[in-house]
Amino acid sequence: MSKEIIKIEDLKREFTMGTETVHALRGISFSIKEGEFVTIMGSSGSGKSTMLNILGCLDQPTSGVYEIDGVSVKDLSRNQLATIRNEKIGFIFQSYNLLARTSALENVELPLLYNSKVSTEERRERAIKALKMVGLEERMGHTPSQLSGGQQQRVAIARSLVNNPVMILADEATGNLDTRTSYEIMSLFQELNKKGITITFVTHEPDIATFSNRTIVLKDGEIMQDYKNHNVQSATDELAKLPKQDD
Amino acid sequence: MRLLNLFKIATKAIILNKTRTLLTMLGIIIGVASVIAMLAIGEGSKESIRESISSMGSNMITIRPGADTRGPARGSGGDVQTLTLQNYEVIKEKATTLSYITPVVNGGGQVISGSNNWPSTIYGVNPDYLKIKVVDLQSGSMFTDAEVKSASKVALIGQTVVDNVFPDGQEPVGQMIRFNNIPFKVIGVLEEKGENTFGQDQDDVVIAPYTTVQKRILAIDYLNQVMASAISEDDAPEAVTQVTEILRTEHKLMDSEEDDFSVRSMEELISTFSSTSEMLTILLVAVASISLLIGGIGIMNIMYVSVKERTKEIGLRMAVGAKGADILMQFLIEAILISITGGVLGVILGLGATVFIEQFLNWPTSVALYSIIISFAVCAVTGIFFGWYPARKASALDPITALRYE
Numbered sequence: 001m002s003k004e005i006i007k008i009e010d011l012k013r014e015f016t017m018g019t020e021t022v023h024a025l026r027g028i029s030f031s032i033k034e035g036e037f038v039t040i041m042g043s044s045g046s047g048k049s050t051m052l053n054i055l056g057c058l059d060q061p062t063s064g065v066y067e068i069d070g071v072s073v074k075d076l077s078r079n080q081l082a083t084i085r086n087e088k089i090g091f092i093f094q095s096y097n098l099l100a101r102t103s104a105l106e107n108v109e110l111p112l113l114y115n116s117k118v119s120t121e122e123r124r125e126r127a128i129k130a131l132k133m134v135g136l137e138e139r140m141g142h143t144p145s146q147l148s149g150g151q152q153q154r155v156a157i158a159r160s161l162v163n164n165p166v167m168i169l170a171d172e173a174t175g176n177l178d179t180r181t182s183y184e185i186m187s188l189f190q191e192l193n194k195k196g197i198t199i200t201f202v203t204h205e206p207d208i209a210t211f212s213n214r215t216i217v218l219k220d221g222e223i224m225q226d227y228k229n230h231n232v233q234s235a236t237d238e239l240a241k242l243p244k245q246d247d
Numbered sequence: 248m249r250l251l252n253l254f255k256i257a258t259k260a261i262i263l264n265k266t267r268t269l270l271t272m273l274g275i276i277i278g279v280a281s282v283i284a285m286l287a288i289g290e291g292s293k294e295s296i297r298e299s300i301s302s303m304g305s306n307m308i309t310i311r312p313g314a315d316t317r318g319p320a321r322g323s324g325g326d327v328q329t330l331t332l333q334n335y336e337v338i339k340e341k342a343t344t345l346s347y348i349t350p351v352v353n354g355g356g357q358v359i360s361g362s363n364n365w366p367s368t369i370y371g372v373n374p375d376y377l378k379i380k381v382v383d384l385q386s387g388s389m390f391t392d393a394e395v396k397s398a399s400k401v402a403l404i405g406q407t408v409v410d411n412v413f414p415d416g417q418e419p420v421g422q423m424i425r426f427n428n429i430p431f432k433v434i435g436v437l438e439e440k441g442e443n444t445f446g447q448d449q450d451d452v453v454i455a456p457y458t459t460v461q462k463r464i465l466a467i468d469y470l471n472q473v474m475a476s477a478i479s480e481d482d483a484p485e486a487v488t489q490v491t492e493i494l495r496t497e498h499k500l501m502d503s504e505e506d507d508f509s510v511r512s513m514e515e516l517i518s519t520f521s522s523t524s525e526m527l528t529i530l531l532v533a534v535a536s537i538s539l540l541i542g543g544i545g546i547m548n549i550m551y552v553s554v555k556e557r558t559k560e561i562g563l564r565m566a567v568g569a570k571g572a573d574i575l576m577q578f579l580i581e582a583i584l585i586s587i588t589g590g591v592l593g594v595i596l597g598l599g600a601t602v603f604i605e606q607f608l609n610w611p612t613s614v615a616l617y618s619i620i621i622s623f624a625v626c627a628v629t630g631i632f633f634g635w636y637p638a639r640k641a642s643a644l645d646p647i648t649a650l651r652y653e
Contacts, residue, residue, distance in 0.1 A: 058566065058646050079570045086568020097563045097650070101263050111567040113256065116249040159567070 005166050005198050006032035006055070011064035013050050024050040026221040027064070032167070032200060037193040039201045039209040042218035051218065052202045056089055056169050057081045069166045086114050090160025094172035096152045098144040098159075104131065105140040108158045115163065130158040134188060150181035157188065167198045174208060180242055186211045187235035211235050253573060257580040260553075261588075271549040272589035274542025275629065279593025279622045280600055281535040283614065287601040289528025291612035296520045300513055304381045305480050308345070308512050310338070310473040310490060328469040329507050334497055335473050341493050344486040347375035348475040350457050354465045356427035358404075358412050358453060365411035369402075369426055369453040371460025372474075379476040387420040387435025390456055398458035402431035405450035406439045426453055429463050483512040539625060542589065547633035550582050554641040561641055562649025575642035582634020583627060590626030594619055 013025040024047045032038055042048040053059035054066060057073055060081075066073045069088050076084065085091075090111075098107045108127040112118045118126070131137050134154040144152050153173060160168050170189075174182035190211060193199055201212060209215045210233045217225040261268050312330035335350045342348075352371040357364050370376070374389050390401045404412075404419060413419050419433045431453075440449040461467055477486040490510045498507055554561070561574055569577075598614060605612045 053647050056566070058650075079572075082565065082568050082570040085566060091566050093563075093650070097559065097566075099560060099563070102259070110564070113252045114249075114564075114568040114570070114573060163568075 003034040004031050005034050005036075005069060006030075006200075007065065007067040009065040011054070011061045011066060013047075013054060013059070014062045023221055025054075025061070028218075028221075028223055030216060030223065030226060032198065034166075034198055035193070035196050036214055037189070037199045037201070037212040038214045038216060039203055039212040040216045040218065041203060041206070041209055043204060045220075046218040047221040048202055048204070048218055050221075052169065052171055055200060056091060057084045082114075086111060087163060088166045090163065090165035090168040092153070092156050092160050092168065092170040092173045094175040096144070096149075096156045096176075098152055098155055100145070101143050103141050103143055104136060104147065104155045104158075107144070107155055108162050110159060111163045126162050127158070130162040131155070133161060133192070134158045148181075149177050150184055153177065153181075153185055154188065157185075157192075161192070161197070167200055168192070170199065170201045172203055173201065174203070174205070180239065182208075183235045183239040183242070187239060190235050249573075250576070253576045254580055256577050257584055260557075260577075260581055261584055264553075267549065268585055271545055271585055272592065274545040275539065275586050275589030275626060276542075276593040276596055278535060278539030278542040279590050279626060280597035281538055282532060282622045282625075283594060283597030283618050284600040284604065284612075285531035285535045286528065286618035287597070287612040287614045288604065288610060289524060289531060290615050290618075291605075291610065292524045293521050293528070294613045295611040296524065297517050300517050300520070304379050304476060305513050306346075306476040306478070306483055307379055308475045308477060308483060308486055308490065308510060310475070310494070310508060310510050312469070312472070312508050328467075329498065330470045330473060331468070332470060334494060335470060337497050338473065338475070338490055338493055342475070342486065342489050344477055344482045344489050345475045346478045347378045348473065349373040349375040349379060350470045351376075351472045351474050352457050352460050352465055352467065353471050354460070356464065358408055359425040359428075360412040360422065363412045363414060365408060367408050367426075367451050367453055369455060369460055369464060371455055371457035371464075373457060376454065376474070379474050382440065383438040385436040385438050386418075387433070389435060395456040395458055398462055399456060400429065400431050400459055400463070401434045401455065402426070403435040403437055403454040404433055405437045405452040407448055407451040408453060409436055424453075426455075427464055431455060477512070480514070483514050487512050536625075539622075539629065543586070543629035543633040546582055546585055546630065547637060549585075550578060550634055550637035551640075553581075554578060554637045557641075558644065558649050558652040561644055562646050562652065565644070565646035566650060571642040573642075574644075575638045578638035578641050579631065579634045582638065583630035586626045586630030586634075587623075590623050593626075594622065597622075 008031065009029045011025055011028045012023070015022045015024060028051070040048060040051060050059070054061055057068070058081075060073060060076075068084065071084065071088075073081070073084065099110070105124075105127055108130050109123050112123040112126065128137065128140065131140055134157050136151060136154050136158065139147065139151065144155070147155065156173075157168075174185050177185060186208065189199055189201070199212075201208065203209070210229065210231075213229050213232050215225065215227055215229060216223060310330065312328065332350060335348070338345070339348050349372045353368055355366065355368050358367045373395050374392060377384070377389055384403070385406070387403065389403065390399065394401055402424065404424070409419050412424060413422070419436055422433050424431050424433055437450065437452070437454070442448055457470075475486070475490070477483040487510050491506065494508055494510070495506065500507065564574060601612045601614055604610050
């Protein structure tokens, strides 16, 4: 039995908008084990974004239990949350969120700048290693404007890997990419997952879910479905099936 | 370690926005440069006044008959005959803080040598005079105490007199001149001193024993003034008090009566003149400080824009683990770096401007170290003060909102 990375029990999140209370999450329970590749699906308004913010320790639940890697998040301060984000979570965003006019290497180093336990040399080493994992070691000195969308997202993936997080949290990571590049990125995710990295992927695209081994579907702040995918598609195979492009 | 990283981040942000940073700095640069240049001008004029006054003898104390002439509507001191040789001798005997003292009698007249003549002033003094006025001889020698005693007709002349009565370049020492028809033998030439602060030609003088001048030229038995020099500059104020006391006793003045003489040290004269230029300096610095303040507001403005513009970047940094304090420090360091770099450039520009003013406008300048230190400190404080609020704002951002900011 592998280790439980995420433990969520009866999680609720309410927002007060003027006099009205919006129930974004109405009592959700699930857990994610080490090495899983989970997609969280749902249309807009399903509570998907709220779930993502809480999973990413950017927000805290109104009630219920949220534990990441054995740490209960509920009563942590702003600074303690920052430390959890820094050490346990790797973020990937739809719009990449790379620092402009900054080299790929420096972008990847970013999370480690906020970790005083990591020396300058170690930071560089780890960033280079992460860039190798995403196949961008040749483009370390390039700035985002010199990279394609897919390459930028690879830099972002390298950045999420660099702090050796317990979980990678991707928010619509393929949303800005064309089908071919999406598949390339998904195949990279699958490859990383095979190496034992836990991935949580938030998306509204059903075909992305077929590449993961578990899917949680949210609707109106509740879990509608939570099922294992016994027929995981290989993104590499799907990529091969796409019609050849003339470059 | 962590601070060093934040420092790197801030430096990078500055380098990425060179033009904007430079324009922001401009306010600080101009502010600091003007503070330094203004202070240099102020200090320079103060120093040149001090210098020219002390070149007349910084320890010098002058005792004049008649009440202090600083007040309005008083009689001219020179007409009063209350200062006597007797007074001089008592002061010489009793005052312990004086190193040199001489009686002074002076009068105008015509210096004649052969067919040349020149209007000048004759000063009757004793040999101490040269020490008090800090004058050296260009050639020849000073008269002796014995020559004073015997009222010898010997004289020393200044360069202006030499130029006018010996225009052919003859050696004046050993020549005879006539002052108001009294013949004098020239025994020395005074070193050139040029004009003093008040535009008076210090070389247009004839120096002779006071006994000679008193008896043969002016036919008076009182003194125009007594000049003395304190043992050191620090002793001057005490010397003034001492001489005043001696003279009050000598003149038998009651406590209720005002002094019928005036005793002034060079120090007083210096401070009178300095206070004027000090006022001017304060005014100039005030104006310059306002431009420094405006520079600071410029920094605050640009830091605001910068925080707004980099909201998404702040969100990302927070998402990957930056704490509020990290963001605060990053922007604060950026503001301080801008203001301090501006300060350094301002100091350089200010020094350049000072050199320019000195070279091309011929104004006396003097850069005081304190002006550099002060403007530097002000810069750092400006950076912290005006950088704090925008930085504080950045650090208080909610990471979720910041990440979504477009």
